[in-house]
Amino acid sequence: MVAINSVSNYLSLLDEDQLELKSYSLEKLDSCVDEFWSEIASSSIDKIKSLSVNKQFPKHELASLVLSKVYYNLSDFPNSMEYALSAGSLFNVLSKSEYIETLLYKFIDEYIKLRTSTNKDTVINPHLESIVMGMFDRCFKEGSYKQALGIAIEARRLDIIEKAISQSGNVNSMLSYCLHICNVSVNNRHFRHSVLGILVNLHLAQEKPDYLSVVQCLIFLDNHIEVATILLSLIKKDEESLLLAYQIGFDLFQNSTQQFLLNVRNRLPPVEKKSTTTTTTTPASDSMEIDIDSGNEKSGGSSSFEQRLERLHSILIGDVSIGMNLEFLYRNCSTDMHILQSMKTTSELHKGAIFYSGTLFANALMHAGTTRDTFLRSNIEWLYKSTHWTKFSAISSLGVINKGHIKESKSLLKTYLPGASVNQTPYSESGSLYALGLIHASHGEEIIDYLVEKLHINNAILHHGASLGLGLAAMATGRDDLYEDLKSVLYNDDAVSGEAAGLAMGLVMLGSGAKKAIEEMLAYAHETQHEKTIRSLSMGLAFLMYGKEESADTLIEQMIGDKDPLIRYGGMYAIAFAYCGTGHNDALRKLLHVAVSDGTDSVRRAAVTCIGFVLSRQPEKCPKAIALLAESYNPHVRYGAAFALGIACAGTGQRDALEILKSLTTDSVGYVKQAAWISMAMVLIQTSKELVPEAETARKLFATCISDKREDSMSKFGAVLAFGVIDAGGRNSTIQLHSPSGHKNMNAIVGIAGFLQFWYWFPMTHFMGLALTPTSIIGLNKNLEMPVFTFKSNCRPSLFAYPPETKPSTTSSTNKIETAILSYSRKNKLQSSRSAMNIDQDVEKKEKEEKEAKEKEAKEKEEKEAAKAEEKEPLFERKSNPARIVPRQLQYVQFDDARYQPIKKSPAIGIVMLRDLTPNEPEQLVVKEKPETKQETVGNQSGTATATASLPNATTTTSPTLPEPSTPEPFEFTE
Template sequence: WLGRATNWAKFTATASLGVIHRGHLKDSRNVLSRYLPKASGAGSPYSEGGSLFALGLIHASHGDDVTDFLIDQLPQVETTDLMHREILQHGACLGLGCAQMATGNESIFEELKNVLYSDSAVAGEAAGLSMGLVMLGSANEAAIEDMINYAHETAHEKIIRGLALGLALIMYAREEEADSLIDRLSEDKDPILRFSAMYMIGMAYIGTGNNAALLRLLHFAVSDVNDDVRRAATTSLGFLLFRTPRQCPAVVSLLSESYNPHVRYGAALALGFSCAGTGMKEAIGLLEPMINDAKDFVRQGALIAMAMVMVQQSEQQTPKATFVRKTFEKVIADKSEDTSAKFGAILAQGIIDAGGRNATISLASRTGHTSMRTATGLLLFSQFWNWYPMANFLSLAFTPTSLVLLNKDLKMPKAEVKSDAKASLFAYPPKMEVEKKEKKEKVSTAILSITQKMRAKQKKEGKGEKEPEPAPQEEPMAIDEPAAEEEKQPQPTEYQMLSNPARVVAAQRQYVHIEGDRYEPIRELAGIVMVKDKTPEEPETLVAMTTPHEADTKDEEEKNEAAAPEPFDFDSDLEN
């Protein structure tokens, strides 16, 4: 499929490899070896640029091993033509931003600033955004002034938009410290900088539910003359209210019925961000009518938001789960559906089944703190409105819903975990079934009327062959058979036994505990948990460690292994 993609579609498709392999730090270069830039420069600039972005996504926040390689890809001034250079720099900048996220590294910031000052629209947009990623949450005044000044100087909207997002990220979780900058940007005549102010409010006051910030966003959502600013203000409500998700539907209910489709779109995303993974009835009730909205991009936003709300929700938990999945399938298959809405349904299908249905989206970490990585991922994902490759940032927002027990040696002991709830309550949804097309039967040959007359005439004259009459069949005597005993189907148990490691979704955590008296957890059973061995003198059985690739290879080898020959007697005389 990647071979058929062209231009920026090839860039996005190659970057999506980073989404698939995120966190596989050791094998990142091997996975991307076919696409990474080569000394000969013979490769496609789109696949090479996309591979640099993919490398950054794989090493997000753990990028020391690839930083030097990515920096080496930035100059590329004399060796390649202008378009080739811009695409490579675009990918390298995005990769650097991911790899060095929130490090505050001044030297990386300067490297990105040099690309920004080249005044290339494509490369500059990525550089401005990545400057914000590197300085994420730092509130660095010198960086902010450099970025604002250049945003006023440049004539490229793409560069201004990249800087606007970067500025919002720099003020992450700074609350009142950001107020003066928010005032300054919200009064700017450039709508892109006012757009930056809206996201800055959402980032600076994320999860606080601050009333003043809330009122400010609502004011801009209904009064600004620019649709992008209104959409950004409405979307940012989701960041503010994620700690009280039940409050969000009440706040955005009127906005979801606004005459302005951009406000309706923002309301949908706000619901998706704040109510992600909750399956909340109120959020579903607001999103359901929006799936049938007259505007195509509102339908797109509603489908994406619905997937976020319904991620990891079973039919037992949320009765609408099956309906939602069928809606996605229907929109994707409908040939008359608008491309924008169909794109949203395809993304929604991927979100609801994220990580093989083993991952969720949550702006709060397991310990209750705001997840910086998730907030960044959601903010940048929402910018696919302007630039489709930004959709790949959503991978930063996914969190695996696993339970892994480790002993003092950081190895996994074989242990049983009991879940005091029915298995069906938190089960995987059924796999999607592909309808089999029935083969068309051959139509019987038509018989002419003249042929029928000839056959009738032959029968009268006795020339026709008489068909033998079938012998009468005797009906078998009815015998009273003893009533078959009804097969007793096993009743579902009220609990489920899980083996270490196991899939434990967020709503299931309250029901799980370690079975037996040997191991004791040192904290709540969620994510990676250290356990204390109460009987260290007894031998301990460990879980065998294999990567999925190794396991698949082993199964394939066993499958392809030749069968042993049948027993036979060897005649030694034949040897000579």
């Protein structure tokens, strides 16, 4: 065949009158348009257009197709798409050409844009609809069901979503994939709930439904009725279903709110309470053993329905989970006490309340949930120094240390609770009420009435602690009666009590979006003159918007447009709470705009910080979004950038984030370095030097900062808190804003947001205790006991091991002090020393060379020993129940025990129900570790019969106390 060099002869046929010749011309042009498009465009495009618009011309669709291809080659995609739509069926979506593939993606993007438009008058071209439907048909024919599902989710086509899943041939896999996509990619809350409803129906339609996944969807949908129905049906079936019901109960306690759990329990048949007596107090087991053992049958047979129901109630109440976590944290506590002692020494040297408080906060975080207060009992004399609000912080720190010890909370704090002693100060009493809230956070059914009673005592300082405690204990319950009690405290118009009441009102109504609460809190924020109250109400309004997404936009716009910067400050957190973890573009756009445009530093700082909340599910994006802000001229923006990285990248050990934070640790402003230290600890929590080499370097930097006399006090305070965060929970807890199943960790999100308010009020530091999650795998059998079982971790033990403890310095040699030499003595000795100078120099040179050679030899020897030790390290290890497992270690976990297999298919942190493969053989249970019951006597104060010390009271006459500083004498200033 002869190669064609021009299409001028075909183009000339377009001028003929005969329709057949024009049609023939278009057919030939269509076959070679990709090669001669420039010639067509330059001479005959208008002629082809006239044929395209002439509906009487039989080949007008072909003319449109030729025009579409010409415009495609001209990169004029809008015109190309327009004429492709006019081409009708000639635009074949089944074709694999580059032209078809490119325009298909353009059409899909346009279709998605129109489907997601907020304009109700938007009309979709029927030809566009047919092209997209043709694309879906093509995906189904080719078996590309995930591609079809992804497009359908973006285009919000519920019918195609259901069809793609049901026709895929692997329904369970597609259901899991769709649930993951919903949690990560779908920004519209209403549509996401619609998809989850479809997933629930498809799950339940299966022959063997995956009830674990069904319940996860129902938690998102807040459908407690269906959850209760599933649980009730499962506990009536065989033992396998019973274990599944228990596992669902543990997952519910881990992922749902206090109110949701209460609603589920209310839908289940009630359980008769049995009278029980306790003996000794333990940190992990007494209350738990009563609830668990009372349901065990002495005969060893299958448990009755009542016993099964009783155990399920104990799981949903949280007694089992809390007891097991306390047991795990107590027995595995690996806090480095040398670090705490060095902090205490620093606090004594500087004589400043900031270092004293910092050490208390760090100790509380290091021992959070472990019930170990060895450091406090060992330093009673040092604790006597606390006065006023420092005493408030010291006593409330017991709430962080004993977090979750709900059965014995009053016994632990009975020395300090209101009315316990006439010598008590309101600061210690208020601190004990705050501590009760920290112990019962999100689990306060047993303590709420007591806190309400103390809220009615007419004392502003007591109101502060009682309000904070009540807000934490009743978090997300949405109880109107508690809201009204707190509102009455707020209306006293006192700055001290109003600050706590505003926060507590938001905590109680967390995520409710109650219109009445919004109107009342916003109105009072505009009326009051107290800045503390306005700020707390703004944060309370932010708490109300938790998880509301687009439903919160009205309030957000109102808050960020307010003239009062304190309300705009709360508006930033309202965005963070409404869109936490969604990565929503509009939310990020608002935060970035405020970060560079607002005239108030605190608002800009909050805006940058809240970027971390929005990107918390996509930590890899945060360093890129923050990089330029971290170099801002404004130190408040740099401060916010540091915390944004800490929040979004918590526990990831991400290198990009660490590089930015390391540069901020050398900042010239003290509070910027403070944020950098704390955020670096948040990023590096539960990482080892083998996994992230920067982990060891960071610890050395913290220690250097604390001991450096030239370092700024605010920077030192940050380094002290950083040690508390990086070693939190006895090095067995981490910070996770989202669970592996995709649910928001409400306690962690609220905890970090509350912790950030320490900028204004130091006792808010204790909120960090809420953000800490124990990292363990705890296996339980059908009787809710811990059997002896092991599993395999297919990685080197050092990869996720505890960091080595620091060793106290053993060298006692003092630095030599140079003797001062007078000028006349130097002159007399100068000439006599010159003759010996050359000899001395030779000797010194020789000694230096020998020293360097020895150091080099020792270094090589150490490297060889390290390499040798590394060679001997095993490639895996066996873990015993209960086991410390870091989130990043889950991918290496393999359950290979010969007797027990978990109900869950994939490993997950938390409590795992175990299926006994040999139920007729006797079981060996894990022996629980219990601390010794101690009785402390300090001065004239007797400690409680628990494992905690009695902290001193400032008014105790027989205890050593520091005298209050006297008022200086009057004087006159003269220049």
